[in-house]
Amino acid sequence: MYNEIIKLPFQKALSKLNINEEVDIILEFPKNPEHGDLSTNIAMQLAGKLKKQPRQIAQEILDTIEYDKELINKLDIAGAGFINIKFSNKFYSQALKNIYEIGNNFGKSDKGNGIKVNVEYVSVNPTGLLHLGHGRNACIGDTIANLYVWMGYVVTREYYFNNAGNQMNNLAKSIYARYRQQLDNPDFPFPENGYHGDYIKEIANDLINGNSDKLIEENEENLTIIRKFGEKWCFGKIKKTLERMSIHQDVYYNEDSLYSDGKIKDVIDEFKKKQIAYEKDGALWLALSKMGLEDDRVIVKSTGEPTYRLPDIAYHREKFLRGFDLLIDIFGSDHIATVPDVLAGVKALGFGPDKVKVYIHQFVTLTENGEQIKMSKRTGKSYTLDDLLDEVGPDVVRFFLLMRGISTHLEFDLGLAREQSDKNPVFYLQYAHARLCSVFDNAESKGLKLNDDVDFQLLQHETEINLIKQLLTFPDFIELACNKGEPQVLADYLRELAAAFHVFYHDCRILGVGDKLSIARLALAKVTLIAMKNGLTILGISAPTRM
RNA sequence: GGUCCCGUAGCUCAGUUGGAUAGAGCACAGGUUUCCUAAACCUGGGGCCAUAGGUUCGAAUCCUAUCGGGAUCACCA
Secondary structure, eight states: OHIIIIIHHHHHHHHHTTOOOOOOOOEEOOSSGGGOSEEEOHHHHHHHHHTSOHHHHHHHHHHHOOOOTTTEEEEEEETTTEEEEEEOHHHHHHHHHHHHHHGGGTTOOOTTTTOEEEEEOOOOOTTSOOBHHHHHHHHHHHHHHHHHHHTTOEEEEEEEEOOSSHHHHHHHHHHHHHHHHHHTOTTOOOOTTOOOSHHHHHHHHHHHHHHTTTTOSOSHHHHHHHHHHHHHHHHHHHHHHHHHTTOOOSEEEEHHHHHHTTHHHHHHHHHHHTTOEEEETTEEEEOGGGGTOSSOEEEEOTTSOBOTHHHHHHHHHHHHHTTOSEEEEEEEGGGTTHHHHHHHHHHHTTOOGGGEEEEEEOOEEEEETTEEEOOOSSSSOOOBHHHHHHHHOHHHHHHHHHSSOTTSOEEEEHHHHHOOSTTSHHHHHHHHHHHHHHHHHHHHHTTOOOOSOOOGGGOOSHHHHHHHHHHHTHHHHHHHHHHHTOHHHHHHHHHHHHHHHHHHHHHSOOSSSOHHHHHHHHHHHHHHHHHHHHHHHHHTOOOOSOO
16 A cells, blocks of 8 residues: 555655665654654665765655655654655545455455465364363464465464373273272272363263263273273364364364374484484484484384374474475464474475474463462363353453463453453454444434445544544554464454544544535445454454444 | 573553654543443553663664573473
8 A cells, every 4th residue: 555655756766866775665653643644764774874864865865756745745854864754635535445445355465375374273182171271272373374364375274183192091091080980989099190170070971871881891992992982072072162262173183194194104214314313222313403403302212102203293294295385383382392393303304494383372371350260180170261161252262362462471361351341352342343333224224325436535534534544554464463473463453443433433423414424434434344343253253233 | 400481550461573752451530422332432640661781873672691470391292
């Protein structure tokens, strides 16, 4: 939008002045409205290179630059050498016309150009229920996937899991113990590192209901049946919880298939061929120290069993082989140590590390009245994501989990979340949407319909111009949120958009001000409605028509 | 002890990648509705940007050290 109108004249002016230094023309939105609508620090950037005063360079640019005076009111120099740009209202009415004509797709982009992206998130093994931390991971992953879709990428949403190994056996033993305790022996010993959660008792109960005492003998065969039962039970719950938050994933990738399909062996062979794997003490080591990392690590234990690194590397390789151009991983901070190893391994296999983006989010703490609520697994009294969804509903959960930057610890304030009032920030956005819908309902009942014959130049009020300004940046914020992997960027933007709308709504009547003006304001309202709806959709939050 | 994240208003957090007088929500004090939803709007108080140095025209932002909170460390995943 701003490119042709602003950047081009600047570029031309610079070349006329024979300034050929490589500089980006950075445009900023000044905080202080007295500094114009847009400003650039180009003169200051050039000052060092040209060894001249910034203000002098700025003056030379202004003496040379040619621009459309219908669209730009004035350019002036301020402060240390900023060039401030002030647009005309005509600029804004034209800009609004442009985005009005885009319609429902406002905010969509084709910059992704059909590039195939795989976003992997949640990826919890089926040994238990989802808690708040998983919820954060799920919402971040789902929203980032949505952002990529809106940016024109082709997105696959993936869930990676492991249904073999120690933890699953542990689950089976835990269920078995509860099964015996409920069935015939209240004192049956519970495994030392077993899963203490109450859900294990539920599983045991369901097991009894379906099988009675058929599985009472402790043998390999029965434990396998119990393990599979537990896996299915947990997966069912996990998927149901995710569904409540409108999260659907396309591919459930089983780690086990990497073994059965020989992918693990392929990777070992390739590492050996490249001479970055070696045997020592009966184990196979990956020579990470040759790749700039501190220590070499074991990838196959002396027992012949791979460590987690190997399947993780094989899995990433497999995703590339499946044809993805970009891999995105969403991890909790507990995975932070494994990332460099896996990335180094993937790189060693010839896949550029710039093709893998890893987003690591910090933990969630649940608080109420300033006090922390424990979510420990040990005690069995864990507060699950389902509990939270029951209590405050999916919109509040999603918004709360997305409204902070992913790299900060997130404090989930249960008291605030429960609040069904104006204190709760999510309602501020939803209310803007509901208000807009109601305006259109009223317009329709008055027989006023939006058509293509809109005189956008009637929009001159300060709050109208301000709302237009806000709307114009919607696509930029989607792109920024996508590139940064930060849903919060979009959440913040939507709050500001809602604020700009509420102020406009307060100061300017939309209906009953004469058909021509009403139509123009309805057009502005329409674009706002679309942006708000699209933004909420990307965040996975419902857009109510009535509140 | 090593690595990573964080430290900004009473609380929870932003800060457009180094720019102009550091922002928002909540909380607190006050005000606005014969009029499209008051879940809204307006006004006000509130800050040594953890601390100490450094880099430069310019630092909350970059570098170094220190302090404090969290995560992590393996032939566990």
